[in-house]
Amino acid sequence: xxxxxxxxxxxxxxAPKAPADEESTTPGVGFSVSSITxxxxxxxxxxxxxxIARGFAFFLSLLSFIITASNKHGDWENFDNYEEYRYLLxxxxxxxxxxxVQAFRHVSAKLILDQRLSAMLDFVGDQVVSxxxxxxxxxxxxxxxxxxEGQDDIFTDSSASAISLSFFAFILLAISAMISxxxxxxxTYI
Amino acid sequence: xxxxxxxxxxxxxxAPKAPADEESTTPGVGFSVSSITxxxxxxxxxxxxxxIARGFAFFLSLLSFIITASNKHGDWENFDNYEEYRYLLxxxxxxxxxxxVQAFRHVSAKLILDQRLSAMLDFVGDQVVSxxxxxxxxxxxxxxxxxxEGQDDIFTDSSASAISLSFFAFILLAISAMISxxxxxxxTYI
Numbered sequence: 110x111x112x113x114x115x116x117x118x119x120x121x122x123x124a125p126k127a128p129a130d131e132e133s134t135t136p137g138v139g140f141s142v143s144s145i146t147x148x149x150x151x152x153x154x155x156x157x158x159x160x161i162a163r164g165f166a167f168f169l170s171l172l173s174f175i176i177t178a179s180n181k182h183g184d185w186e187n188f189d190n191y192e193e194y195r196y197l198l199x200x201x202x203x204x205x206x207x208x209x210v211q212a213f214r215h216v217s218a219k220l221i222l223d224q225r226l227s228a229m230l231d232f233v234g235d236q237v238v239s240x241x242x243x244x245x246x247x248x249x250x251x252x253x254x255x256x257x258e259g260q261d262d263i264f265t266d267s268s269a270s271a272i273s274l275s276f277f278a279f280i281l282l283a284i285s286a287m288i289s290x291x292x293x294x295x296x297t298y299i
Numbered sequence: 300x301x302x303x304x305x306x307x308x309x310x311x312x313x314a315p316k317a318p319a320d321e322e323s324t325t326p327g328v329g330f331s332v333s334s335i336t337x338x339x340x341x342x343x344x345x346x347x348x349x350x351i352a353r354g355f356a357f358f359l360s361l362l363s364f365i366i367t368a369s370n371k372h373g374d375w376e377n378f379d380n381y382e383e384y385r386y387l388l389x390x391x392x393x394x395x396x397x398x399x400v401q402a403f404r405h406v407s408a409k410l411i412l413d414q415r416l417s418a419m420l421d422f423v424g425d426q427v428v429s430x431x432x433x434x435x436x437x438x439x440x441x442x443x444x445x446x447x448e449g450q451d452d453i454f455t456d457s458s459a460s461a462i463s464l465s466f467f468a469f470i471l472l473a474i475s476a477m478i479s480x481x482x483x484x485x486x487t488y489i
Contacts, residue, residue: 126404192441192444193441194461232480236473239430239431240473243430243433243434243437244433244434244436244437245437246301246434246437246440247433247434247436247437247438248440248441250438251382251383251438251441252441254382266453283426283430286341287426288479289431290422292482293480
């Protein structure tokens with residue numbers, strides 16, 4: 110814009126061409142402004158979406174952690190007799206910590222890192238934690254299935270619910286990972 | 300560029316300013332050309348990297364599939380008695396098919412889809428298949444661990460090697476998913 114303005118000021122002999130120029134630039138400006146506001150809206154939506162996904166993932170992992178950790182009913186019905194449930198518990202704790210810190214970081218806006226670094230951290234963190242979550246869920250399912258064939262009591266039910274909660278946390282984090290991948294890309298180029 | 304050239308042709312009175320203009324634009328052109336070639340090189344490297352990752356993932360999943368499918372030694376030592384190994388086999392087949400078709404598609408350059416659609420397909424496909432692979436590996440590990448505590452023969456060894464192969468295929472596909480995420484982003488904006 111400034112360039113064309115400069116040229117017109119320097120050579121007033123080009124007056125007849127000016128209206129045509131203006132006509133061609135005005136829709137361009139209108140288009141770019143609307144596309145920028147559209148982009149802001151989209152990014153705002155994505156930011157909110159990511160925050161909501163992480164918030165729910167935090168809640169679900171915390172619940173999964175509490176349910177697994179309190180799943181002790183004496184004798185063989187203690188979660189800590191089985192490495193699968195110990196793994197499920199460990200990953201649920203890790204996921205709750207990660208999503209909690211991330212949600213806090215994005216809400217408070219105090220712990221501000223470099224934008225690029227922050228986007229990278231979000232993407233890699235979401236990816237790794239979602240791989241760990243699906244892994245812990247898959248490890249715990251066969252054992253639980255086997256137990257539920259034999260009997261169906263509070264121990265196996267608690268395990269099954271903790272597994273489902275971790276699975277939903279995985280779904281949310283996988284969505285959040287896609288959103289952060291998208292954000293990372295916009296950070297890199299614009 | 301074409302804009303400034305146009306202006307000079309229209310107003311030759313601005314001759315003294317021309318050299319300064321040229322001086323200021325030349326390094327800009329040099330910079331943008333070098334940045335474009337750098338970008339081409341980087342994209343070429345990523346394309347090759349993605350192809351190599353998928354090729355190796357294809358090889359590893361195929362090996363995992365063959366080892367699991369031939370893991371039959373009579374009595375209880377048949378892979379198909381255990382749902383974990385059936386799941387491992389199914390996902391190894393799926394992963395071999397997916398990576399094979401993708402590698403073929405990118406090598407042959409005959410099956411050309413719309414660029415944007417193709418990048419989207421790559422990203423979502425890589426993500427989903429890598430989640431499935433880590434899930435099948437995690438499901439098969441506890442059972443194999445338990446069996447190897449009791450005894451250590453050709454059946455458990457084959458299972459363990461199939462699991463390792465699937466795991467390495469997962470690592471490669473996770474890398475490929477990151478590369479396709481990056482590619483998707485460059486497709487969207489440039």
